[in-house]
Amino acid sequence: MSQALILGTGLIGASVGAGLTGRGWHVAGWDPDRAALAEALEMGAVSEVVSDPFGAAGEVDLVVLCGPAAAIIETLERLETDALVTDVAGVKVPVVRAARHLARFVGGHPMAGRESSGPGSASAAMFRGAAWILTEDGAAETDLKVMEETVEELGAFPVRMSAEAHDAAVAAVSHLPQVVASALVDLVASDSTAFSLAAGGFRDVTRIALSEPGWWTDILTENRQPLSELLRRLSAELEEWAERVEAADRMAVAERLESARRARKGLAPPVAAVRVLLEDRPGEIARVGHALAEAEVDVRDLQLRHATRGGGGVLTLSVTPGQEVRLAEALRAEGFRLVD
Amino acid sequence: MSQALILGTGLIGASVGAGLTGRGWHVAGWDPDRAALAEALEMGAVSEVVSDPFGAAGEVDLVVLCGPAAAIIETLERLETDALVTDVAGVKVPVVRAARHLARFVGGHPMAGRESSGPGSASAAMFRGAAWILTEDGAAETDLKVMEETVEELGAFPVRMSAEAHDAAVAAVSHLPQVVASALVDLVASDSTAFSLAAGGFRDVTRIALSEPGWWTDILTENRQPLSELLRRLSAELEEWAERVEAADRMAVAERLESARRARKGLAPPVAAVRVLLEDRPGEIARVGHALAEAEVDVRDLQLRHATRGGGGVLTLSVTPGQEVRLAEALRAEGFRLVD
Numbered sequence: 001m002s003q004a005l006i007l008g009t010g011l012i013g014a015s016v017g018a019g020l021t022g023r024g025w026h027v028a029g030w031d032p033d034r035a036a037l038a039e040a041l042e043m044g045a046v047s048e049v050v051s052d053p054f055g056a057a058g059e060v061d062l063v064v065l066c067g068p069a070a071a072i073i074e075t076l077e078r079l080e081t082d083a084l085v086t087d088v089a090g091v092k093v094p095v096v097r098a099a100r101h102l103a104r105f106v107g108g109h110p111m112a113g114r115e116s117s118g119p120g121s122a123s124a125a126m127f128r129g130a131a132w133i134l135t136e137d138g139a140a141e142t143d144l145k146v147m148e149e150t151v152e153e154l155g156a157f158p159v160r161m162s163a164e165a166h167d168a169a170v171a172a173v174s175h176l177p178q179v180v181a182s183a184l185v186d187l188v189a190s191d192s193t194a195f196s197l198a199a200g201g202f203r204d205v206t207r208i209a210l211s212e213p214g215w216w217t218d219i220l221t222e223n224r225q226p227l228s229e230l231l232r233r234l235s236a237e238l239e240e241w242a243e244r245v246e247a248a249d250r251m252a253v254a255e256r257l258e259s260a261r262r263a264r265k266g267l268a269p270p271v272a273a274v275r276v277l278l279e280d281r282p283g284e285i286a287r288v289g290h291a292l293a294e295a296e297v298d299v300r301d302l303q304l305r306h307a308t309r310g311g312g313g314v315l316t317l318s319v320t321p322g323q324e325v326r327l328a329e330a331l332r333a334e335g336f337r338l339v340d
Numbered sequence: 341m342s343q344a345l346i347l348g349t350g351l352i353g354a355s356v357g358a359g360l361t362g363r364g365w366h367v368a369g370w371d372p373d374r375a376a377l378a379e380a381l382e383m384g385a386v387s388e389v390v391s392d393p394f395g396a397a398g399e400v401d402l403v404v405l406c407g408p409a410a411a412i413i414e415t416l417e418r419l420e421t422d423a424l425v426t427d428v429a430g431v432k433v434p435v436v437r438a439a440r441h442l443a444r445f446v447g448g449h450p451m452a453g454r455e456s457s458g459p460g461s462a463s464a465a466m467f468r469g470a471a472w473i474l475t476e477d478g479a480a481e482t483d484l485k486v487m488e489e490t491v492e493e494l495g496a497f498p499v500r501m502s503a504e505a506h507d508a509a510v511a512a513v514s515h516l517p518q519v520v521a522s523a524l525v526d527l528v529a530s531d532s533t534a535f536s537l538a539a540g541g542f543r544d545v546t547r548i549a550l551s552e553p554g555w556w557t558d559i560l561t562e563n564r565q566p567l568s569e570l571l572r573r574l575s576a577e578l579e580e581w582a583e584r585v586e587a588a589d590r591m592a593v594a595e596r597l598e599s600a601r602r603a604r605k606g607l608a609p610p611v612a613a614v615r616v617l618l619e620d621r622p623g624e625i626a627r628v629g630h631a632l633a634e635a636e637v638d639v640r641d642l643q644l645r646h647a648t649r650g651g652g653g654v655l656t657l658s659v660t661p662g663q664e665v666r667l668a669e670a671l672r673a674e675g676f677r678l679v680d
Contacts, residue, residue: 111537111539120680121617123617123619125619130539131537159537161533168531168533168534169531169533169534170537171534172527172528172531172534172535173528173534173542174542176527177541177542177546178541179578179585180524180545182596182597182600182601183574183577183578183581183600184517184520185600185604186577186596186599186600187512187570187577188513188516189600189603189604191508191512194508194509194511194513195603197451197471197473197510197513198513199452199514201514201517201518201548202607204544204545204548205520205521205544205545205548206517206600206607207545209597209600209603209604210604211601213594214594216593216597220585221585221588221589221593224586224588225586228583228585229582231581231582231585232579233527234524234578235575235578235579235582236575237523238519238520238523238574239571239575241519241523242568242569242575243568245560245561245564245568245571246564246565246568248561248564249561250557250561253556253560253561254554256526257522257549257556259526260522260523260525260526260529260549261522261551263526263529263549264529264547264549265550266535267538267542267543277461277463283632283633284639285639285642286629286630286632286633288629289626289627289628289629289632289633290626292623292625292626293623293626296623299624299644301644302625302643303642303643303644304641304643314461
């Protein structure tokens with residue numbers, strides 16, 4: 001039986017623990033928050049709690065550091081163990097640097113998460129199908145192999161990268177959108193008439209501005225080099241947009257919108273979408289649920305777009321490709337109208 | 341019986357038509373796209389089709405101009421009628437200017453829409469609960485009253501504003517986010533490693549980049565003055581963000597994230613949210629549907645957040661305030677775990 005020690009049993013730590021205990025691992029857990037630790041124990045995400053994390057690190061096969069990036073870096077610097085050590089921080093260059101004294105280290109970043117936090121939202125299924133970056137920097141091939149197997153046990157697919165390539169990539173797809181959403185809210189909220197008219201599109205673009213500020217302050221400042229460079233590039237691009245719009249350069253505006261649309265379409269998840277028109281009356285979702293049960297399809301994603309303050313809408317259901325015809329038939333049988 | 345003429349029977353025009361015919365209006369329709377017009381007639385969104393739109397405009401109580409902003413402006417300039425004229429364009433200063441020769445004009449903008457287009461997605465319920473801006477510029481009080489009543493018949497709530505205030509507001513909450521989403525996709529898509537790692541947050545922020553380029557080219561260039569000013573302000577703000585991040589100014593970063601989060605929270609729709617944990621297995625949505633039927637609640641919005649390539653997730657259900665306790669009980673009775 002493999003033995004793991006999880007330092008930090010919040011949302012991600014408890015999800016890793018639940019996944020490992022479910023696969024037969026013995027998992028020791030520690031967290032500065034005693035209530036979070038007790039909850040993780042109660043839900044079976046950890047098999048036992050330890051009181052001395054640094055001592056316990058010498059007695060396991062794998063140490064997993066979870067929690068805010070700054071706490072992970074601080075703990076790494078003080079950690080002494082011959083065990084394989086990994087972490088889940090969203091930034092990797094400073095983490096790999098802080099782990100240089102360790103004999104066996106492979107940095108990790110599961111690209112999954114939820115808006116909520118704490119072990120109460122934890123789930124062994126959280127990493128199913130998600131990419132899990134593993135840093136190659138100075139890692140032994142045997143340790144990378146162990147981590148790849150472990151990550152696969154949790155249902156994720158491992159992706160090897162250098163810490164630097166990881167940090168550049170997440171600066172673009174994660175940290176930059178976070179700053180953009182916050183900057184946009186700040187700018188628009190200063191105009192209360194405008195803000196009161198914000199509808200679906202604005203809500204979508206700015207939803208991530210609801211994320212936990214403390215956690216993001218860590219990530220954004222730790223990844224300052226690639227992020228600040230991207231912020232400057234986007235700033236320059238918006239300045240160019242201002243010129244295009246001001247000059248009413250329809251051709252340039254259309255070209256840019258078209259190229260962005262084409263690229264964004266390439267991001268479509270590997271699922272087939274069925275779009276169904278819902279009327280604004282009670283029981284519509286229940287009827288959709290009934291059709292789903294009849295069709296026996298597995299919904300991977302769904303979203304209801306609605307008017308500013310309610311009123312029907314289009315529900316987009318994304319299913320495994322091949323299942324969309326069956327779902328469409330079941331929805332039509334329930335009397336729904338499908339749209340393109 | 342009131343008589344209306346709808347010029348442009350696409351998504352919005354056919355929805356207006358369906359709403360008016362449903363309230364007993366006689367609705368004549370015209371569209372340059374004969375197939376769209378036939379579809380609108382078949383679904384009852386228009387009572388009859390006309391072949392001479394400019395002639396027919398003299399024989400009704402209300403003329404409603406729908407379609408792309410540039411087409412609306414062009415049609416307005418050629419229109420001669422003593423009837424009350426309105427439109428649905430997303431930009432109002434150039435529209436009001438093009439209507440100066442008309443005896444009776446009140447510009448309008450229903451703040452509702454869908455990602456799809458064409459009469460096939462049209463619905464009389466589309467405007468239920470949505471704000472519908474009416475321009476006060478040069479409009480007679482009696483005509484504004486008629487438009488307020490008409491808009492209320494369609495289920496929307498009228499909001500009077502000057503065309504200039506409208507254009508400034510939508511530049512902020514609608515046009516600026518559109519450009520930001522497109523610029524962000526363009527920038528990030530140039531790095532294929534990064535782009536392949538894009539997950540839920542990036543998808544949310546950039547979803548509106550999928551919108552129809554032709555339609556948006558019209559709107560963005562027609563509203564060039566307020567939009568280009570806002571683009572320059574956001575560009576400057578991102579430059580400041582780059583400096584904060586580069587200097588690792590944790591206090592300033594945290595302060596900005598916190599103030600944006602506070603403002604965004606103020607945008608929460610007037611609904612109560614219930615968040616339920618879904619496991620990655622078939623039939624989960626059907627069970628949710630069953631709980632919804634049991635609780636007899638009216639879902640206003642729902643969204644499933646999932647991992648990069650599937651794997652359970654948290655489903656957020658938004659219901660009319662007061663119904664959330666009943667819904668939570670029904671979900672727990674189905675064996676679901678709720679999260680904060």
